Amino acid sequence: MNQKEQLKEFGEKLKKLREANDISLAHIFEITRNDLKYLQAIEEGNFDIMPDVYMKALLKEYAEAIGLNSGEIVAEFSAIKEEKTEEKQEIPQTNETTAEESTTKVFEETSFGLNPETDGGIKSGMFSGNNKIIIVLLGLAVVVLAYFVFKPEPPKEIVKETPYKEIIKSRTEESSAGNQVPQGSKSKPAAAEVKTKKLGALTLVIEGTDTSWVRITADGKLQGEFLIYPGVKKSFGAGKYFTVLAGNSGGVNLYLNDSTLTFSGRKGRVRNLYIDKNGVKYLKISKKKKNE
16 A cells, blocks of 8 residues: 555545544634645545645644544654655666776777787877877866766755644635735734624624633633644624633734724633623633633
């Protein structure tokens, strides 16, 4: 079984495990906020959509979402990708004289007049003017040939890889129509640059400015617990209210229906927020539930 077939079988196994646990791809999306097309690619065995280092991070989140050991899943994927078939190449044996042998033979013949095998012997010191010129030219030819044979290859360009969360974000934005700001337009606040698609009576956008752990509910129902990274935005909808528990409250910006929400978030400080159409209220942090 070649590598492509092994990866396809690996993806099918993950799909069966997900279905056995009665978990939908939509549910995984709600937890990880990774685009559905990437989740489907995993189950189809299409692991070439992004570099391996990013695919391992995506696989880790997928495995955790369906209750699998993420370390074992990533290790199995790595084992398949690292398998290499060593092909032995046999050097064909021919009766033709090699370039080196040919050059040596010509050198002998031109240096001493005739090859010892045909002449039966040579006399030392018998060099004509023409033979000396030929020897010099042959020497130059050998030097030129050696230069091209052993010419060092130019250094390969080092390509800097884009962080996993950035490539996920950029590809997701490419697939969303109408979310680009036309060139030449005046810069505006982040909330005003792109009109957020309404997800309900209230639409909340969480934007990461620093890495922060976030737990969010909408109308009392848990929407997800996740790490949000700088430059990443996640949108949620509700009918009446949200609650947001931010572990690093200074590392997130909040926008409600395209309007910036002002709150006293600080780096490294936990905030528990109640958000409705009237704005933001602060809730006490329960040690038992960690929310509300």
